[in-house]
Amino acid sequence: MTILQADTSAPEAQVYDFRRPTTLAREHSRVLELAFETFARQWATQLTAKVRVLSQVTCEWVAMQTYDEYAASLPATTAMVLCELDGVAPKGVIQFPTTAALSWVNVMLGGHGAPTEGERTFTQIEHALVRRLMDDALEDLRYSLGSLLVTPIAVDAIQYNSQFAQAAATAELMIVAGFDLRVGDNVSSATLALPAVVLLPQLGETNPTSSAENARELVDAQLAHVPVDVSLRLAPASVRPSVVLGLAVGDLLPLPHPQHRPFDLAVGGHPVAEAALGASGSRLACVIVRTED
Incomplete structure (x- = not known):
């Protein structure tokens, strides 16, 4: 007698909620890329002024991820600045290596910005200086996003463990942007995550359409306002x-x-x-x- 075993290698189907797509539309992605590129330039200017070292920040990518996916992509130990948004449960996150922040603080306090060995938490003075830098970064973020970010945002706390810092529910959709930071000779990577529920309503419909039933009236109305x-x-x-080529001041040209x-x-x-x-x-x-x- 032959015993048939169930095939356990078949892929497991995942439930997809079309009301909450996990990818950004091309139009939305481009708008967000431009906004985050502006933020990168503003942040670089702010770091140069505060740290007093030539800084450069570049936006490398923008994507939509669940918070669980985002947190899983981060190092186990890192600096996570949790940002509170008025009237919204999930928090925004600005993430960067603690070693990078410590080198910034080192320069601000008169040092040479030599990178530290290993990740560690901030002291009270370091915490205060980093928080001040993040307050300024959020000002740049509000300016860069403009009408896309209508919810007030402020620094709430700084966490150091990406797995324990519960900024949002695991299934919460986040707009995540990745940045390359160069502060003096130190190069590092940073990420910025904002709840999608805060930004997407301002982006509008992806492909708005109009009914063709009154197409003639719409065309007539548009043509009536074209100068x-x-x-x-x-x-x-x-x-x-020969007459045109021979025209001179004072000549008379009869018209019919x-x-x-x-x-x-x-x-x-x-x-x-x-x-x-x-x-x-x-x-x-x-x-x-x-x-x-």
Whole structure:
């Protein structure tokens, strides 16, 4: 007798919630990339001014991840600045190596910024200086995101264990941006994570569409507000090139337009009406006397 065993190697199907997509639309991704690139430049300027060492920050990527995925990608020991958002349970996170922050503090206190060995927590003075740097970074973030970040944000606490720092529920969607930091000779990586629920509503619909039922009315309404060039024209005269090439100041060029005939009113080179010359205050004007069908 043959005993059939169940195939345990088959992939397990995962439930996908279409109401909470885990990838960014291309339009949303580009808008966020531009905003975070602006933040990177502002942050670099702030670090240069505060640490007093030439700094450069570059935004490398932007993605949407669950908080569980984000936390799993971080080192076990690192500096995680938890940022509180008014009226929102999940917190934002600014993450960078503690060794990088300690080198910044070392320079601020008059040292040479030599990298420290191993990760460790901050002392009270180091904590205060790093928190001040993060307060300034959040000011840059608010400026860079502009209307995308309408919720007030502030530093809440600094944690050092990425697995224990519960900034959000494991399934909470986060907008995560990765940065390369160069402060003097020290190079490190940093990440910024913000709850998607805070940013996505300001991004609007990905592909907004309009009903085609009233397409003609929409086109007519749009055309009615498009500016066009309007001109008054005399009847054209036919002349030889030799006459044009021989024109000089004082020459008379007879035109076949009768004195009693109105001018042609043209839009985009096409006659649409006839008009008589007049005045409106100190400016010339025309009076429509006949329109084309």
